[in-house]
Amino acid sequence: MVKADAVFVNGKIWTGDPARPWAHALSVAFGRVAALGDDALQLPAAQTVDLSGRTVVPGFYDAHHHLALRGQRLAALDLGFHAAPSRERLLEVIAGHARILPEDSWVRGGGFDQNKIGGFPTREEFDTAAGGRPVWITHVSEHMAVASTSAMHRVGVTDLANPPTMTGGLIEVGEDGLATGLFLENAKKWFDSRLKPYPVSDIITSLETGSRIALTEGITSVADPGIGATNGIGMGPADLHAYQRAREQQRLHVRVTAMPYLTATHGIEHFEPGSDGWGLDLGLRSGFGDEHLSIGAVKVLSDGSLIGRSAALTCDYHDHADDGMLLFDPEELGATLSSLHRSGWQLAVHAIGDRAVEHAVEHLRRAQQSHPRRVLPRHRIEHCGMASDESVRRIAELGIIPVPQGRFLTELGDGFIDVLGTERADRLVYRMKSFLDAGVELPGSSDTPVVEAHPMKGIHDMVNRRTADGQPIGLHEGVTVEQAFRAYTYGSAYASHQEHIKGRLMPGLLADMAVLGANPFAAKPAELGDIAVRATVLGGEVVFGAESLG
Numbered sequence: 001m002v003k004a005d006a007v008f009v010n011g012k013i014w015t016g017d018p019a020r021p022w023a024h025a026l027s028v029a030f031g032r033v034a035a036l037g038d039d040a041l042q043l044p045a046a047q048t049v050d051l052s053g054r055t056v057v058p059g060f061y062d063a064h065h066h067l068a069l070r071g072q073r074l075a076a077l078d079l080g081f082h083a084a085p086s087r088e089r090l091l092e093v094i095a096g097h098a099r100i101l102p103e104d105s106w107v108r109g110g111g112f113d114q115n116k117i118g119g120f121p122t123r124e125e126f127d128t129a130a131g132g133r134p135v136w137i138t139h140v141s142e143h144m145a146v147a148s149t150s151a152m153h154r155v156g157v158t159d160l161a162n163p164p165t166m167t168g169g170l171i172e173v174g175e176d177g178l179a180t181g182l183f184l185e186n187a188k189k190w191f192d193s194r195l196k197p198y199p200v201s202d203i204i205t206s207l208e209t210g211s212r213i214a215l216t217e218g219i220t221s222v223a224d225p226g227i228g229a230t231n232g233i234g235m236g237p238a239d240l241h242a243y244q245r246a247r248e249q250q251r252l253h254v255r256v257t258a259m260p261y262l263t264a265t266h267g268i269e270h271f272e273p274g275s276d277g278w279g280l281d282l283g284l285r286s287g288f289g290d291e292h293l294s295i296g297a298v299k300v301l302s303d304g305s306l307i308g309r310s311a312a313l314t315c316d317y318h319d320h321a322d323d324g325m326l327l328f329d330p331e332e333l334g335a336t337l338s339s340l341h342r343s344g345w346q347l348a349v350h351a352i353g354d355r356a357v358e359h360a361v362e363h364l365r366r367a368q369q370s371h372p373r374r375v376l377p378r379h380r381i382e383h384c385g386m387a388s389d390e391s392v393r394r395i396a397e398l399g400i401i402p403v404p405q406g407r408f409l410t411e412l413g414d415g416f417i418d419v420l421g422t423e424r425a426d427r428l429v430y431r432m433k434s435f436l437d438a439g440v441e442l443p444g445s446s447d448t449p450v451v452e453a454h455p456m457k458g459i460h461d462m463v464n465r466r467t468a469d470g471q472p473i474g475l476h477e478g479v480t481v482e483q484a485f486r487a488y489t490y491g492s493a494y495a496s497h498q499e500h501i502k503g504r505l506m507p508g509l510l511a512d513m514a515v516l517g518a519n520p521f522a523a524k525p526a527e528l529g530d531i532a533v534r535a536t537v538l539g540g541e542v543v544f545g546a547e548s549l550g
């Protein structure tokens with residue numbers, strides 16, 4: 001006789017399906033939703049989970065989430081004053097941490113202030129503390145760092161009496177005529193760029209750490225933008241190998257859509273008779289993989305950031321006579337994007353300033369026009385930080401998906417207002433309701449570790465739109481609680497062509513769920529961000545918070 005694997009009862013289950021938005025029970029078979037409501041109680045089930053009246057939503061899908069990078073940051077040691085109030089204590093913490101790491105692993109951390117702990121630690125002290133493992137510890141200001149001897153060797157600083165010189169930076173030499181291990185300003189960047197690729201074992205550890213934390217936030221899927229990138233967001237050229245290995249070792253705890261960075265792709269001769277293409281070898285492209293790990297859109301950065309005043313604007317910055325910059329020659333980038341489009345890729349262009357967004361829209365329009373595809377490619381504009389009414393209209397018309405970050409408004413919003421002025425920030429920044437009104441399917445995302453990842457914080461900010469200082473920022477672009485939840489579930493699945501397998505709780509779709517501590521649909525808008533995730537269910541299995549469920 002057919003048996004359900006599990007049945008979840010006594011819940012307030014928000015399915016995300018407009019035809020049947022609520023159910024009190026849900027049964028699972030083979031990792032998928034088998035039935036809802038009374039139907040779910042018909043089949044005998046191997047396990048019964050009592051939801052005790054709690055609200056359940058489809059598992060959150062963060063559409064822009066740097067999983068490995070976040071894991072790496074989380075795994076880095078906190079060496080702030082509270083954690084390491086003296087130099088001796090700092091070395092003890094490093095030693096304790098190093099002992100649990102593989103022999104060749106980097107020991108990374110940051111937050112020390114030499115003024116408070118009695119001076120800078122040295123290269124030799126790190127050598128001893130970490131048992132020869134490479135150590136790289138950044139200062140609280142992030143403007144300097146101290147390396148161990150083996151770390152310096154790894155990045156090519158082998159002649160300690162004559163360390164390399166660079167403009168805007170310094171590798172300090174001590175009284176004994178040898179490098180002390182202290183790297184200042186640009187010397188730090190010089191070091192960072194040579195740190196990669198990280199060992200695969202380190203990347204797997206980062207993925208495991210990042211995905212475990214994600215589960216505690218109710219996140220069951222992420223799209224990870226920029227794997228294989230050499231510019232800071234990727235870990236190394238074999239990123240996908242590390243993801244696959246992590247998955248095989250059952251250490252990749254959320255579903256991942258890995259988005260290769262542009263530099264990981266290349267021209268492919270004779271892609272088709274008479275024409276060349278662009279992409280990965282074998283014609284591997286967006287959509288390949290399975291429901292746990294797949295290849296998503298190819299990502300490219302077309303401009304910088306607002307806070308860094310490097311996002312490309314149509315007018316100068318408010319506090320600076322400059323309009324930012326595009327990172328590529330538009331003709332060249334447009335041609336590459338068209339080749340990728342023609343070779344079957346979904347595209348994801350990072351564009352933040354309104355000028356960059358205009359260029360991105362035009363690139364995507366040309367690509368679609370030069371080679372119409374039968375199925376809408378759903379090309380994406382990552383962030384889409386500033387959009388004019390005209391850009392909103394064109395984005396809707398072309399079926400492009402903007403991928404904005406609600407959390408940016410709180411954590412970075414005061415900075416947006418400083419660099420753009422109140423009027424422009426209010427009118428153009430991170431538009432959401434306008435896109436919905438224009439018929440665009442909006443995803444939910446965080447860009448963590450740039451800001452906090454917790455989807456309830458993101459949802460709070462999509463609804464409330466206040467900066468950390470409490471300034472309103474485009475209140476007219478606020479969305480409803482239901483629209484924000486749809487974004488973080490169905491919308492993100494849609495943005496990766498996956499809405500047929502997840503994003504709603506309907507028979508046949510993956511049984512991925514987040515169990516909440518309160519009902520967000522009945523909560524005060526200001527309190528949305530305080531709603532906890534009590535448990536997370538992936539493929540019908542309670543993978544976080546089992547102890548809080550009956």
Ligand SMILES: [Zn+2]
Nearest residue numbers: 064066225447
């Ligand atoms: Zn990002």
